[in-house]
Amino acid sequence: MYINSDQISNYASKFVDVLLDYSPKFIxxxxxxxxxxYAIRLINRIIRKIMVKRNLDPTLTKFLADILLWALRILLFVTFISKLGIETSSFVAILGAMGLAVGLSLQGxxxxxxxxxLIIVFKPFKVGDTIEAQGVIATVVEIQIFVTKMLTANNQTVFVPNGSLSNGTIINYSMQGERRADLTFAVSYDSDIKKAKEVLLExxxxxxxxxxxxxxEVFVKNLTTSAIEFSVRPWAKNENYGVVFSQxxxxxKTALDEAGIAIQPYTIQK
Structure with a gap:
């Protein structure tokens, strides 16, 4: 095979010329x-500190900081390829088409x-609140972009999609700071109503x-065919609710037994 040294030298010379011309853009x-x-990391750190000093919600702070971080990264990437000499208009069009395709495939x-x-803006609950939603009663651990992470009383981690949460009914047990326990006791018709109320209220x-x-509060709730039903309603701080309910x-039960008041069979409900 014949190798033309002049042709190789010509190609090498052109390559060096192109490299010398392109190297300033590359560098x-x-x-x-x-x-x-480096600047993006610095800006992100400063923005986070500012939002923390202004006492913004931690979830909102993280969410806004993450959005800012990715927006700056995309802007930097476009600037980088533009500096390399790549046409950005066609790239942006391709990126838009890809975004549309991904959006259609990820509607959920x-x-x-x-x-x-919606959850972050309107705040139906926050981290640390105990809520009931989508058939789950648990404490909110983290509000992420797509799901909310919760922890049940028996230490099970539950992830609930934010779309379902925002469109469904949410019961927030922590928002008011206080909670009432609603219990019912049924006693015999032979019992003295006034005495039974005094015992329960005491x-x-x-x-x-x-x-x-x-x-x-203690009051007569209902007169059934077999018993007098009393509604017993103590109030407690959220953190003491379970203790108050059990106590x-x-x-x-102990006080009614000591007072000689017979309790009729009844399923005690919340």
């Missing part, structure tokens, strides 16, 4: 890339994203975990 593009990445995810935005007033304001059941 400047990577300088911009490295400086831009976009619904969850929109739901996350149990509530002696419990230090039961709030004085709003005041606890009320136990202490009322």
């Amino acid at each position: 400047s593009a990577f300088v911009i890339l490295f400086i831009g990445l 995810s976009l619904s969850n994203f929109a739901g996350g935005m 149990v509530l007033t002696k419990n230090p975990n039961v709030l004085k304001n709003p005041a606890p 009320t059941l136990e202490n009322c």
Whole structure:
């Protein structure tokens, strides 16, 4: 095989010329890339500190900071390829088409994203709240962009899509700070109604975990064919609700027994 040394020399010379002509763009593009990445991290850190100082919601702070981070990265990438000499208009068109295709294929995810935005903006609950939604009662651990992470009382982690949360009914047990326990006790018709009310109310007033304001209530709820039903309603702080519920059941049963008041079979409900 014959190799033309002059032709090889010509190709090498052209390659060197192209390399010399292109190297300034190449070097400047990577300088911009490295400086831009450092600047983006610095800006993101400063923005986070500012939002923390202004006492913004932690979930909103993280969400806005992440959006800013990716917006700046995309802008930097477009600047980088533009500096390399690549036509950005066609690239942006391709990126838009890809975004449309991805959006159509991820409609459910976009619904969850929109739901996350609604939750963050309107705040039906926040991290640390105990809520009931989508058949789950749990404490909110983290509000992510697409799902909300919750922890149940038996230490199970549950991820609920934000789209379902934002469109469904949410019961927030923590928002008001106080919660009322609604219990029912059924006693025999042979019992003295006034005495039974006094016994039950005394149990509530002696419990230090039961709030004085709003005041606890005891009243006749219903007269059935076999029993007199009393509604017992103590109030408690959210953190003491479970304790108050359990103590009320136990202490009322003990007090009624000591007073000689017979409890009729009844399923106690919340």
